Amino acid sequence: MATLKQVAAHAEVSVQTVSNALNAPHRLRPDTLQRVTKSIELLNYRPNRNARSLRTSAVELIGYCVPSWPDGQAHLVMDQFLHALCTAAETSGRHILLFTAPVGVEGMPVYEDLHARRLVDGFVLSQTETHDPRHGWLKEQQIPFVSFGRVWKETTQPGPYVDVDGAGGCAAAVRHLHETGRRRIAFLSWPKTSGLAEDRLSGWRAACRELGLPTDASLAVRCLEDTIDQGARATAELLDADPGVDAIVAISDILALGALRELTRRGLTAGVDVAVTGFDDSPLASVVSPALTSIRQPMDQIATELIDILTTPATPGVSTERLLQPELVIRGSSAPG
Amino acid sequence: MATLKQVAAHAEVSVQTVSNALNAPHRLRPDTLQRVTKSIELLNYRPNRNARSLRTSAVELIGYCVPSWPDGQAHLVMDQFLHALCTAAETSGRHILLFTAPVGVEGMPVYEDLHARRLVDGFVLSQTETHDPRHGWLKEQQIPFVSFGRVWKETTQPGPYVDVDGAGGCAAAVRHLHETGRRRIAFLSWPKTSGLAEDRLSGWRAACRELGLPTDASLAVRCLEDTIDQGARATAELLDADPGVDAIVAISDILALGALRELTRRGLTAGVDVAVTGFDDSPLASVVSPALTSIRQPMDQIATELIDILTTPATPGVSTERLLQPELVIRGSSAPG
DNA sequence: CTGAAAGCGCTTACAG
DNA sequence: CTGAAAGCGCTTACAG
Structure with a gap:
């Protein structure tokens, strides 16, 4: 496995320059960039994500708690949601980390631990329940999150959300x-x-x-x-x-x-x-x-908005409460022929 | 966020000793261990996983490609499988990283990239197809994997698997x-x-x-x-x-x-x-x-065996081809009353 | 049983 | 535009 150092030696530049070639190519002279790029390809170099994360303290991983269901209760669109979420995360250079946790406030130490150990940058919540305690807890701990679904019967939403009308x-x-x-x-x-x-x-x-x-x-x-x-x-x-x-x-x-x-x-x-x-x-x-x-x-749009909110720094004027319109798909049960 | 160094200072020991308290507690004298443990709790210390991974070059993350389905085709037990897989991974101190990839051999660069950049240690494959090209490819690249499902119509299985009879x-x-x-x-x-x-x-x-x-x-x-x-x-x-x-x-x-x-x-x-x-x-x-x-x-058993095979170093005499027996659940459609 | 030190592979001010 | 150097937070031989 090639390292930055080896690529630098091969291209006869400093490691800094190789790093720039990857993260800020505009800083290099075109001929240098080309030489470095060639060495990267030749050595089949891939930046080690752990080293990067250690340095930048961003892991580019988003936690999602896999729901568990009582017997016989199916979550028939979960695979659609997960696929959309994964795709949206990848579009922004991130991935989804799956975990399990007890329901309700008992599960919060799991969330906190994943964040403290830097396994994830933040969380996507779903299966929001009436008076869901997770949102307020995460907000208090200043752990980044976004919710798919409003917290019902609260006067104000305790954080950013995407939901369907x-x-x-x-x-x-x-x-x-x-x-x-x-x-x-x-x-x-x-x-x-x-x-x-x-x-x-x-x-x-x-x-x-x-x-x-x-x-x-x-x-x-x-x-x-x-x-x-x-x-x-x-x-x-x-x-x-x-x-x-x-x-x-x-x-x-x-x-x-x-x-x-x-x-x-x-x-x-x-x-x-x-x-x-x-x-x-x-x-x-x-x-x-x-x-x-x-x-x-609209699963794809939901997922895109979730990842967008989670990965975009809060901007005044940009709402982090987004209500999307569902689409009526008409078939034979309401319109024969 | 406390670091090893800060815990060491607080407990008045070296960082080495704190690290040992976490990873090899038997090496410490009971009184030292207790003092260190107290400091860890007091400072709410959590080891940074990225630093650990950089050092040990193990990320304790297992990649799983979320299947995508043609319209109208459901994967009705996927949430059960994912939940079981996640739980089994966590039992061994690991987590599941989700990703998407093109079907077949076109998807292999995605697998290779995730492994090369050290986002995952290995993969769990499912949705195995007849003549599935992924297994052989990963084996050739020496990327660790285990398959849920045999590769059909091959004379020998190209790697470890768990399947149901x-x-x-x-x-x-x-x-x-x-x-x-x-x-x-x-x-x-x-x-x-x-x-x-x-x-x-x-x-x-x-x-x-x-x-x-x-x-x-x-x-x-x-x-x-x-x-x-x-x-x-x-x-x-x-x-x-x-x-x-x-x-x-x-x-x-x-x-x-x-x-x-x-x-x-x-x-x-x-x-x-x-x-x-x-x-x-x-x-x-x-x-x-x-x-x-x-x-x-038997989803829980399947998941446990998959994680076991993937995380246990190959041992002579221990088979990595495991065929599990399904269970017939009898209900009214075959036995009324 | 404990400590000082090197090093994992990156990024990033800083200087030239 | 490019380079030398420090440091992210751990683990691990090695020495005492």
């Missing part, structure tokens, strides 16, 4: 359903304790009101778990109580799949008799039949 | 179905070009023969894509051609879900009229109704 997404789904002739649109939701659920629900309610559609309490159903069974059961209750329902906006693809199953069981055709939409545009959406209309989070 | 898993599924009274067991597979598919298929065939069950060519159906639609279509063809089929072993959970859908469509009850099994025990398996019997890969 769930209310906007659900409102767009309602408008699409209205345009295609639906007039009694139900909402399949999660428990009230979820800030995420309340956000999305509010989008459904606002859009329905705007369009003069009903928003009876009975049209908004809560599922305790994010499973197909729960989605199917809630749909059954909904249709039993109110046979006039002609569309269902589900807060997740999984619940939407449950709705589709219940429709099939009743001999109804999704997209014809009752329209259904999901959320996340997970791989499942395009794999069922009819394919599921779903609200897609 | 797909044939054994499918054979276990067949035996379970036979025990519960099934006598005409079909197999839902992928194209012949997939070594993985041939392995699993061979287990189905061997177990059927052993039990005196039919293995007609018409009982083994190929699906071109791993989608629910394809699984449903193949199941329809199968049942049309051979109404006597009373069980289906599917090579993936997705295809199994397709089979379940087709059974429902025909008014048949999965687990009663026709038994169905899947592969991977993905989160989907427990989310459908009836829940899906599936062949579970």
Whole structure:
């Protein structure tokens, strides 16, 4: 493995000059630069990142805690997110370091340790929970971070974030359903304790009101778990109580799949008799039949913004609170043919 | 941020002694050790990993290339795998570094670069393909790696691997179905070009023969894509051609879900009229109704073995080719009630 | 059991 | 535009 020193000897310049050739090429005379570059290639030289990091005290590594899930709960878009995050990090010359940590405040010593030992420069948080304690903790410790997702039920956000406008997404789904002739649109939701659920629900309610559609309490159903069974059961209750329902906006693809199953069981055709939409545009959406209309989070953009915020020094006038618009992907479950 | 030097000054010993307190505590007199330990805690000292790595030229980081998937293809157990891999790495004092790379041999410069710049000590490969070029390339470059999955259609494996006995898993599924009274067991597979598919298929065939069950060519159906639609279509063809089929072993959970859908469509009850099994025990398996019997890969053990092989110096007599047995998780789709 | 010293491979003021 | 030198924070023979 060649070192700076060897390259310098080979090119007959000082190590400083080789370093400059790599990090500030404009400082070299073109002929010197070319000579040095040639030696670098010839010796197949690669700067040792550890030496560099030791000197600059920047490791160009970003920590991300791999979520762990209760049994049967899937994170169907995690591979999309990780891929996007990784790509965005690489575009800025960085990489993602994965780690595990206990949920909540118990996990914070792990974050602190990784940062103190200089394994990472900062963190990307996700799976933000209502009253998530991590953000405030990291802020207090002055450890750099950015959050994918707002901290719900806080008056002010405890740090920079990127998030998707769930209310906007659900409102767009309602408008699409209205345009295609639906007039009694139900909402399949999660428990009230979820800030995420309340956000999305509010989008459904606002859009329905705007369009003069009903928003009876009975049209908004809560599922305790994010499973197909729960989605199917809630749909059954909904249709039993109110046979006039002609569309269902589900807060997740999984619940939407449950709705589709219940429709099939009743001999109804999704997209014809009752329209259904999901959320996340997970791989499942395009794999069922009819394919599921779903609200897609712009993963690449999310990842780019996260890395941008984390790696750009705070600039007055540049907001570090960014709300992105999701995209409604229309398929057969809401628009047959 | 405290340094070794500061801790040494505080404890009134040399830096060497502090270093020993951390890395070889048995070398210190108990009272010295205690004094040093106290100073470490008091100053909240954490060794700088970059300095250590520069000195020892080991970064304790393992590279893993995040797979990217064609649209609609999900990797439903990737989060389980990553979580297990991360945990196993941490148990050995290491971490996972994520990166992206082009598929096949085009990606190799990325691997080489990461290793040359000392961002990682070695690699864990997965998503092994038939005639995968990566293994041989890394071996030639003497870059440490271990593979999750054999390289199919090679006579000898080009390096250490951990894999799951797909044939054994499918054979276990067949035996379970036979025990519960099934006598005409079909197999839902992928194209012949997939070594993985041939392995699993061979287990189905061997177990059927052993039990005196039919293995007609018409009982083994190929699906071109791993989608629910394809699984449903193949199941329809199968049942049309051979109404006597009373069980289906599917090579993936997705295809199994397709089979379940087709059974429902025909008014048949999965687990009663026709038994169905899947592969991977993905989160989907427990989310459908009836829940899906599936062949579970032992992710924690896989991850532990991978990290063990990668971090243990080659020892004569210790095999670095490890084939693990999957576990059949029995649910309603093959055993109602 | 403990200490003084060299060196891992870089970057960066500073001087010429 | 280029070079000599210090130093980032560790580990590790070596000597006492």
